[in-house]
Amino acid sequence: MANINEKISKDQFEPAKFDASKSEQISKPSLNFWQDSWMRVKKNKGAIISLVLIAIIAIFALIGPSLSNFEYDKQNTSHANLPPRIPALENVEWLPFDGTRTLKNGNVVNVYEQKKIEEYYWFGTDGLGRDLFSRVWKGTQISLYIAFLAAFIDMVIGVAYGSISGYFGGRLDNIMQRIIEVLSGIPNLVIVILMILVLKPGIISITIALTITGWVSMARVVRAQVLKMKNQEFVLASRTLGASHAKIIFKHLIPNLAGVIIINTMFTIPNAIFFEAFLSFIGLGLQEPFASLGTLIDDGFRSMRAFPHLMFIPAIVMSVIMIAFNLVADGLRDALDPKMRD
Amino acid sequence: MVKYIGQRIFYMFITLFIIASVTFFLMKLIPGSPYANAAKLQPEQVEIMNEKYGLNKTVPEQYVIYISNLVKGDLGTSFQFGNQPVTDLLAARIGPSAQLGFQAMLFGSLIGILLGIVAALKQNTWVDYGSTFIAVIGKSIPSFVFAGLLQYYVGVKLGWFPVAFWKGPEYTVLPTIALSMFPIAIAARFMRTEMIDVLGSDYITLAKAKGANFFEIAFKHALRNALIPVITVLGPLAVGLMTGSLVIEKIFGIPGLGEQFVKSINVNDYSVIMGTTLLFSFLFIFIILVVDILYGIIDPRIRLAGGKK
Numbered sequence A: 001m002a003n004i005n006e007k008i009s010k011d012q013f014e015p016a017k018f019d020a021s022k023s024e025q026i027s028k029p030s031l032n033f034w035q036d037s038w039m040r041v042k043k044n045k046g047a048i049i050s051l052v053l054i055a056i057i058a059i060f061a062l063i064g065p066s067l068s069n070f071e072y073d074k075q076n077t078s079h080a081n082l083p084p085r086i087p088a089l090e091n092v093e094w095l096p097f098d099g100t101r102t103l104k105n106g107n108v109v110n111v112y113e114q115k116k117i118e119e120y121y122w123f124g125t126d127g128l129g130r131d132l133f134s135r136v137w138k139g140t141q142i143s144l145y146i147a148f149l150a151a152f153i154d155m156v157i158g159v160a161y162g163s164i165s166g167y168f169g170g171r172l173d174n175i176m177q178r179i180i181e182v183l184s185g186i187p188n189l190v191i192v193i194l195m196i197l198v199l200k201p202g203i204i205s206i207t208i209a210l211t212i213t214g215w216v217s218m219a220r221v222v223r224a225q226v227l228k229m230k231n232q233e234f235v236l237a238s239r240t241l242g243a244s245h246a247k248i249i250f251k252h253l254i255p256n257l258a259g260v261i262i263i264n265t266m267f268t269i270p271n272a273i274f275f276e277a278f279l280s281f282i283g284l285g286l287q288e289p290f291a292s293l294g295t296l297i298d299d300g301f302r303s304m305r306a307f308p309h310l311m312f313i314p315a316i317v318m319s320v321i322m323i324a325f326n327l328v329a330d331g332l333r334d335a336l337d338p339k340m341r342d
Numbered sequence B: 001m002v003k004y005i006g007q008r009i010f011y012m013f014i015t016l017f018i019i020a021s022v023t024f025f026l027m028k029l030i031p032g033s034p035y036a037n038a039a040k041l042q043p044e045q046v047e048i049m050n051e052k053y054g055l056n057k058t059v060p061e062q063y064v065i066y067i068s069n070l071v072k073g074d075l076g077t078s079f080q081f082g083n084q085p086v087t088d089l090l091a092a093r094i095g096p097s098a099q100l101g102f103q104a105m106l107f108g109s110l111i112g113i114l115l116g117i118v119a120a121l122k123q124n125t126w127v128d129y130g131s132t133f134i135a136v137i138g139k140s141i142p143s144f145v146f147a148g149l150l151q152y153y154v155g156v157k158l159g160w161f162p163v164a165f166w167k168g169p170e171y172t173v174l175p176t177i178a179l180s181m182f183p184i185a186i187a188a189r190f191m192r193t194e195m196i197d198v199l200g201s202d203y204i205t206l207a208k209a210k211g212a213n214f215f216e217i218a219f220k221h222a223l224r225n226a227l228i229p230v231i232t233v234l235g236p237l238a239v240g241l242m243t244g245s246l247v248i249e250k251i252f253g254i255p256g257l258g259e260q261f262v263k264s265i266n267v268n269d270y271s272v273i274m275g276t277t278l279l280f281s282f283l284f285i286f287i288i289l290v291v292d293i294l295y296g297i298i299d300p301r302i303r304l305a306g307g308k309k
Helices: A033-043 A045-067 A111-115 A132-168 A170-185 A188-199 A203-229 A233-240 A245-256 A258-281 A293-302 A309-336 B002-029 B043-053 B059-071 B086-121 B126-140 B143-157 B169-199 B202-210 B214-252 B257-267 B270-298
Strands: A100-102 A108-110
Touching: A033 A045, A033 A309, A045 A132, A045 A309, A108 A111, A132 A170, A132 A203, A132 A245, A132 A258, A132 A293, A132 A309, A170 A203, A170 B002, A170 B270, A188 A203, A188 A258, A188 B002, A188 B214, A188 B270, A203 A245, A203 A258, A233 A245, A245 A258, A258 A293, A258 A309, A258 B143, A258 B214, A293 A309, A293 B143, A309 B126, A309 B143, B002 B059, B002 B270, B086 B126, B086 B169, B086 B214, B086 B257, B086 B270, B126 B169, B143 B169, B143 B214, B169 B214, B202 B214, B214 B257, B214 B270, B257 B270
Parallel strands: none
Antiparallel strands: A100 A108
């Protein structure tokens, strides 16, 4: 209250001019649904960081195998079980990239010097002397490929099934819902395992096994939304104008469901990655020389005590992918459909 | 209510029947011999074995026999594990699995609910963020990664608990923790939202206006109402635990159902695979049914037939 005696001139109290023509003016640019959602996603730091992480991992999954000087399936038994060593970083003491390993009696030895190996294996090598760096990124590539493919197929089947069931209703809906009821009663764990037993493990068969029951949740969500929407005026208007059923579903209903569909797909991707790794663990994963994150972690488990890097590196990559996808999915759900927030 | 339960049980049996049939025919499609030493067997021996196990009959005949045995509770005999009846084989292994599952469920949901309550009461503080962080980690990272970390750090490096096998209570600690990360995450998230929801409702405001103290409000009024919907996540949780137990049992060498299942998958033991599949499916459907019914009984506001699902 220092300036209590300050003079305030009278002209500062002019009434504001009221212009009736401008009172309705919109000062901010109007945002469509996607711009609005993007604004909300941007506020979610976790989701943005995760998006960046996913992008980085995806880039590494694509180019990683060729960055390293060694091929992912080339065996070199004289270089077996080497610990990770990275140039420059090997001099940083607290990082595990110096090419040393602790023996059972507690001694720390530099395996590279011991074996007189000049090359640098960034993530070390496995029991057959294959470069873990290229194997990890090759594995990530395959895991992501399976996950995206499965999520895409789930989306196509789920959206088609759900929208048809919801839109036409009546007896068709009744029958389709009973089928879903029975299908969702079967634990997907059981279905996936049985399908792999029959089809023999491979990229395509794992994807098929994942999609057999995977689409059910998408179909349910889409059906519920279509049921809500099909009685609204824009559908009635379009029908009155003579639009066909197919056109109403594809042009009017599905675009309005985009948010729900994206959210659901984002949740299926980490789920698919998990199931693929899970299958590797129970002995139904991809066969050599292919690698996925699941098979790499499984292999790493067997020599965990002696060579922990074989398990930790793929496990870390997988964990980062899973956390990132979950955070992005959560962020998208909050942004695209605030009502679905749990 | 009775009609609803009856309907659900009817569907349960239909589903089980379909699972049994699908499993049977899929098993018939699997290439490879079910006998342990198939390569060394003479054709005559294979014939005798086929006769003994009823594999020389046509597939439809085998199917009828299989289903009628199933109705009597007979799951067939194992090809690989000493010709034991599958029922005996599985019965001997239910104990460890049930104990592990129960411990993980109890530990997981207790810790999870506690975390959720604390997070809701201390909303937007570091306690809340910490609990959310644990929930995200627990939900995202697969249980086998936790199992590996626990084995390596707590089992091998620190040596606090045995790394594997199932010989006493101390052996159950690591697998229980590894398996309960998922329930902790789910329960914590769910509990937090429910609790926040309830804390904002009118009767809490009334209790505050009456001058009830903080603990009375939190535990007497809010918690009791917030706990009801948590029952709904118990079903998915139990299913998640079943999936997790397969790998956890394998990793820790626990003689349970999951470990048996993985073993029989690797040696092509049809009858054990079929038996375990059916048992898992039955448990799965049964748990979901019980949870749905419980929910209807505990909270009369939920009308079963016209529910959200």
